[in-house]
Amino acid sequence: MLGELREKARARLDPVHWDYFEGGAGAETALAENLRAFARLALLPRVLRGAGPPDLAVRLPGAPAAGPVFVAPTAFHTLAHPEGERATARAAAAADAVMVTSMAATTAVADVAAAAREVRADAAVWFQMYLQPRAGVTEALVRRAEQAGCTALVVTADSPVFGRHSRDDRNDFHRLPPGHVTQNMLGLPGAPPGRPLDIAMSPELSWADLRRLRAATGLPVWVKGVLHPADARLAADEGAAGVIVSNHGGRQLDAVPAAVEALPAVAEAVGGRIPVLLDGGVRSGADVVAALALGAAAVGVGRPVLWGLAASGEAGVAQVLAELTGQARHVLTLCGARDCRDLTPDQVVPRGPEGMRRWR
Ligand SMILES: Cc1cc2nc3c(=O)[nH]c(=O)nc-3n(C[C@H](O)[C@H](O)[C@H](O)COP(=O)(O)O)c2cc1C
Numbered sequence: 298m299l300g301e302l303r304e305k306a307r308a309r310l311d312p313v314h315w316d317y318f319e320g321g322a323g324a325e326t327a328l329a330e331n332l333r334a335f336a337r338l339a340l341l342p343r344v345l346r347g348a349g350p351p352d353l354a355v356r357l358p359g360a361p362a363a364g365p366v367f368v369a370p371t372a373f374h375t376l377a378h379p380e381g382e383r384a385t386a387r388a389a390a391a392a393d394a395v396m397v398t399s400m401a402a403t404t405a406v407a408d409v410a411a412a413a414r415e416v417r418a419d420a421a422v423w424f425q426m427y428l429q430p431r432a433g434v435t436e437a438l439v440r441r442a443e444q445a446g447c448t449a450l451v452v453t454a455d456s457p458v459f460g461r462h463s464r465d466d467r468n469d470f471h472r473l474p475p476g477h478v479t480q481n482m483l484g485l486p487g488a489p490p491g492r493p494l495d496i497a498m499s500p501e502l503s504w505a506d507l508r509r510l511r512a513a514t515g516l517p518v519w520v521k522g523v524l525h526p527a528d529a530r531l532a533a534d535e536g537a538a539g540v541i542v543s544n545h546g547g548r549q550l551d552a553v554p555a556a557v558e559a560l561p562a563v564a565e566a567v568g569g570r571i572p573v574l575l576d577g578g579v580r581s582g583a584d585v586v587a588a589l590a591l592g593a594a595a596v597g598v599g600r601p602v603l604w605g606l607a608a609s610g611e612a613g614v615a616q617v618l619a620e621l622t623g624q625a626r627h628v629l630t631l632c633g634a635r636d637c638r639d640l641t642p643d644q645v646v647p648r649g650p651e652g653m654r655r656w657r
C-alpha cells in the first residue's frame with residue numbers, strides 16, 4: 298500500500314520536486330542503508346503471555362497520549378499538495394500522531410497548529426528549528442511556536458552546513474518556485490520586506506546555544522540528529538527533553554550508519570534518563586516494532602508522509618499513518634506485547650544463520 302502511494306506520488310509530482318523529496322546526500326548510501334538495515338533485522342516474538350490487545354499510546358514530553366508513529370519534520374509540503382502542511386496536520390491529528398512541523402514549512406506554524414486543532418483540540422504539534430545565528434531570529438521563532446500552541450521544540454543538530462543533495466544539484470533545484478513561501482521566515486529580524494529570511498546553517502553552534510534556547514522557553518526541547526552515544530548522554534546532561542536518533546533521512550553526512558543501527562548504543566548511553574525517538578527508513582509495522590524493541594519510545598516517518606500527501610492530500614497522509622499504525626498493532630500482538638514498552642532488545646536479531654547465535 299505504501300508502495301502504491303509512492304508510485305502515485307511519483308506520477309503526480311514534478312520530477313524535480315520528486316527528486317527533492319526522495320533524494321539524499323552524496324552517493325545516497327545512508328539513504329539506502331536506512332532501509333537495508335531494517336531489512337537485515339528479524340523479530341523474535343514471545344508467546345503465551347496473555348497480553349491481550351496491545352495499548353499503542355505512548356507518553357512523551359510534549360505529547361502525553363500519542364501513537365507510536367509521528368510525522369518527522371519535512372520542508373515544503375505545498376510542493377506536494379496545494380493544501381500543504383494543513384492537510385498533513387489534519388491527518389496527523391486525526392491519527393493521534395504528533396506532527397513535527399518544519400521551520401522550512403510552506404505554511405506558518407500558527408496555521409499548521411490551527412488546522413490540527415480543528416480536528417482535535419489537544420492535537421500535539423511540535424516546531425522543528427535550525428538555531429539561527431542572526432540576533433533575535435531564534436527568539437522570534439520560539440515566540441511564534443509558543444503562541445501557535447506548539448507543545449515542544451525540536452532542534453535539528455545534524456546540519457552545521459546544508460547537505461549536498463546530488464539530485465538537487467543535477468536539477469539545479471535550489472529555490473522554491475513562485476507561489477511557495479517559507480512562511481515561518483517572513484517578518485523576522487533582517488528579513489527583506491515581504492520576503493522570507495533565508496534559513497542559515499551554522500557550524501558555530503554548541504551546547505551553549507541549546508542552553509540559551511532552554512532558558513528562553515518553558516517548552517520541552519528535543520535534540521534531533523543524534524547518532525553518537527556520547528552526544529545522547531550530553532543531551533541528557535544538558536536537560537534536553539529527549540533525543541531523536543536520525544541521519545536526516547540520509548540527507549546530511551552520507552558516511553553515517555543507518556539510524557536503526559545507531560539506536561541501541563544511544564539507548565544504552567541514555568539509560569532511560571530521557572526518551573529516545575528514531576526516524577529514517579521506517580516503512581512497515583515490523584520496522585516500528587523493531588525500533589521500539591531496540592529502545593525507541595516512538596518513530597518518525599518523513600518520505601512516506603510526503604508520498605501520501607502528494608498522492609491524495611489529507612486522505613493520503615491518513616492512509617499512510619493508518620497503515621503503519623495498524624501494522625504496528627498487528628505485529629505487537631504477534632510479538633505478545635501489551636504495549637509499546639513491552640518489548641526487549643533480545644527480541645530483535647540479525648536475519649540469517651548468525652541471528653540466533655547467542656542462544657547456542
Ligand atoms: C524532503 C525532506 C525534507 C526534510 N526537511 C527537514 C527539515 O526541514 N528539518 C529537519 O529537521 N529534517 C528534515 N528532513 C529529515 C526528516 O525529518 C527525517 O529525518 C527523515 O525524512 C526520516 O527519514 P525517512 O524519510 O526515511 O522517513 C527532511 C527530509 C526530507 C525527505
Ligand SMILES: CC(C)CC(=O)C(=O)O
Nearest residue numbers: 371372401460496545548
Ligand atoms: C530547507 C531544508 C533545510 C530542509 C531539509 O532539512 C532537507 O531538505 O533535508
